[in-house]
Amino acid sequence: xxxxxxxxxxxxxxxxxxxxxxxxxxxxxxxxxxxxxxxxxxxxxxxxxxxxxxxxxxxxxxxxxxxxxxxxxxxxxxxxxxxxxxxxxxxxxxxxxxxxxxxxxxxxxxxxxxxxxxxxxxxxxxxxxxxxxxxxxxxxxxxxxxxxxxxxxxxxxxxxxxxxxxxxxxxxxxxxxxxxxxxxxxxxxxxxxxxxxxxxxxxxxxxxxxxxxxxxxxxxxxxxxxxxxxxxxxxxxxxxxxxxxxxxxxxxxxxxxxxxxxxxxxxxxxxxxxxxxxxxxxxxxxxxxxxxxxxxxxxxxxxxxxxxxxxxxxxxxxxxxxxxxxxxxxxxxxxxxxxxxxxxxxx
Amino acid sequence: xxxxxxxxxxxxxxxxxxxxxxxxxxxxxxxxxxxxxxxxxxxxxxxxxxxxxxxxxxxxxxxxxxxxxxxxxxxxxxxxxxxxxxxxxxxxxxxxxxxxxxxxxxxxxxxxxxxxxxxxxxxxxxxxxxxxxxxxxxxxxxxxxxxxxxxxxxxxxxxxxxxxxxxxxxxxxxxxxxxxxxxxxxxxxxxxx
Numbered sequence: 001x002x003x004x005x006x007x008x009x010x011x012x013x014x015x016x017x018x019x020x021x022x023x024x025x026x027x028x029x030x031x032x033x034x035x036x037x038x039x040x041x042x043x044x045x046x047x048x049x050x051x052x053x054x055x056x057x058x059x060x061x062x063x064x065x066x067x068x069x070x071x072x073x074x075x076x077x078x079x080x081x082x083x084x085x086x087x088x089x090x091x092x093x094x095x096x097x098x099x100x101x102x103x104x105x106x107x108x109x110x111x112x113x114x115x116x117x118x119x120x121x122x123x124x125x126x127x128x129x130x131x132x133x134x135x136x137x138x139x140x141x142x143x144x145x146x147x148x149x150x151x152x153x154x155x156x157x158x159x160x161x162x163x164x165x166x167x168x169x170x171x172x173x174x175x176x177x178x179x180x181x182x183x184x185x186x187x188x189x190x191x192x193x194x195x196x197x198x199x200x201x202x203x204x205x206x207x208x209x210x211x212x213x214x215x216x217x218x219x220x221x222x223x224x225x226x227x228x229x230x231x232x233x234x235x236x237x238x239x240x241x242x243x244x245x246x247x248x249x250x251x252x253x254x255x256x257x258x259x260x261x262x263x264x265x266x267x268x269x270x271x272x273x274x275x276x277x278x279x280x281x282x283x284x285x286x287x288x289x290x291x292x293x294x295x296x297x298x299x300x301x302x303x304x305x306x307x308x309x310x311x312x313x314x315x316x317x318x319x320x321x322x323x324x325x326x327x328x329x330x331x332x333x334x335x336x337x338x339x340x341x342x343x344x345x346x347x
Numbered sequence: 348x349x350x351x352x353x354x355x356x357x358x359x360x361x362x363x364x365x366x367x368x369x370x371x372x373x374x375x376x377x378x379x380x381x382x383x384x385x386x387x388x389x390x391x392x393x394x395x396x397x398x399x400x401x402x403x404x405x406x407x408x409x410x411x412x413x414x415x416x417x418x419x420x421x422x423x424x425x426x427x428x429x430x431x432x433x434x435x436x437x438x439x440x441x442x443x444x445x446x447x448x449x450x451x452x453x454x455x456x457x458x459x460x461x462x463x464x465x466x467x468x469x470x471x472x473x474x475x476x477x478x479x480x481x482x483x484x485x486x487x488x489x490x491x492x493x494x495x496x497x498x499x500x501x502x503x504x505x506x507x508x509x510x511x512x513x514x515x516x517x518x519x520x521x522x523x524x525x526x527x528x529x530x531x532x533x534x535x536x537x538x539x540x
Contacts, residue, residue, distance in 0.1 A: 199431060
């Protein structure tokens with residue numbers, strides 16, 4: 001536990017490890033890679049079926065180009081495309097990597113609720129994500145969700161609109177609503193006997209709709225729903241779906257409540273500029289140590305902090321509010337000293 | 348907190364929750380239930396025999412379609428109500444080759460790996476008033492030649508060479524339907540109830 005002590009010389013402050021303020025770039029790289037894989041895998045699948053069917057001479061010119069490009073991409077990694085490309089399949093909702101299956105915890109919970117039964121071979125596929133979530137919190141939302149990629153671009157688009165003088169929505173609601181949505185979804189899954197959460201859960205929608213669009217000849221209803229959430233984010237609340245409605249986000253927030261890896265504020269370095277609060281997509285309050293279970297360790301606040309006052313820590317709970325940063329502390333200390341002097345001088 | 352702020356917050360919260368509930372309810376309704384056509388629209392191989400149980404088990408991840416070599420597995424993308432995003436095979440369009448890949452990759456029990464001869468997607472039926480050999484309009488045998496299960500599934504009628512007859516071993520893969528040269532396709536697969 002750190003005590004909010006006042007340090008005289010700002011140069012003597014301990015600075016966080018210098019790479020941490022660049023993690024946000026790494027995060028964007030990962031988000032881009034995940035999204036690109038969701039586009040690439042259906043294309044590779046089409047190529048794979050062409051190879052399996054020995055169909056090169058039967059293809060139209062466009063299909064031939066697809067074949068050639070995919071062959072160029074896959075050739076360094078596989079010797080027998082028809083069989084070897086089966087190694088990596090799927091999306092973030094459920095995927096298969098060299099025979100090892102990983103599923104979204106919401107899929108496991110939703111299916112258990114729909115059938116009112118536990119099918120362990122499937123539930124175990126969510127074990128690794130659950131364990132990672134308990135250590136890193138809601139990291140999926142910030143670091144690998146393919147919908148986040150589009151939602152954050154949408155947020156940037158909204159700020160361009162604001163810059164151009166067009167009003168965009170910035171309403172705030174109760175963040176606990178999404179837990180209600182999760183509970184409601186599980187109840188409705190149990191009542192209707194189908195995994196309903198998958199139908200309104202953006203990452204699942206993105207994965208399958210990209211696949212439908214590329215390899216199945218057209219997008220489905222999920223695309224309409226997702227466009228609706230993009231409009232909701234622009235017109236009603238910034239990043240509103242993730243903040244207030246996403247059932248998966250609710251599940252991860254609950255799982256990550258006692259996460260080990262957290263971001264914390266170094267009060268001696270903080271100058272209370274509130275940039276962290278502004279960039280926070282999830283409307284948290286890093287400036288007053290208000291991270292909470294919703295924080296997805298996206299590190300956008302670390303990247304923007306002008307005084308390197310945000311860093312990682314390993315502990316299962318947030319620091320209690322440490323009060324204002326060094327400027328405020330210096331002001332308060334000076335005032336305190338003045339008052340003390342006055343008291344001493346006074347008879 | 349002032350009473351007005353409190354009421355405002357809870358009101359906006361409950362309105363948003365109601366909107367979310369509406370979305371949950373409306374999303375499947377946007378995809379109206381289409382009665383599964385009696386013929387040729389089948390679940391992938393290894394699917395749970397009870398279709399309601401299949402819908403419960405399927406999480407709609409699309410993996411079965413992504414590994415299917417002939418790309419015969421399609422999805423109820425814009426229809427199907429609670430069946431939305433569940434897979435089906437239209438064998439008249441593209442038939443299953445019984446390669447087992449979808450059963451292997453399925454993370455849930457919706458598709459479970461079972462021996463090839465125990466697969467029960469459906470059973471083929473032949474219209475004997477239209478099939479060429481049955482109406483003495485020549486010899487064909489395309490369906491018999493293509494069948495991956497051989498004479499246990501489809502064979503020539505005794506004494507009437509070239510007239511195909513479905514046997515008990517048929518698993519309903521639909522390759523015979525896909526290959527049938529007759530313009531009205533007098534062979535089809537009926538899903539087993």
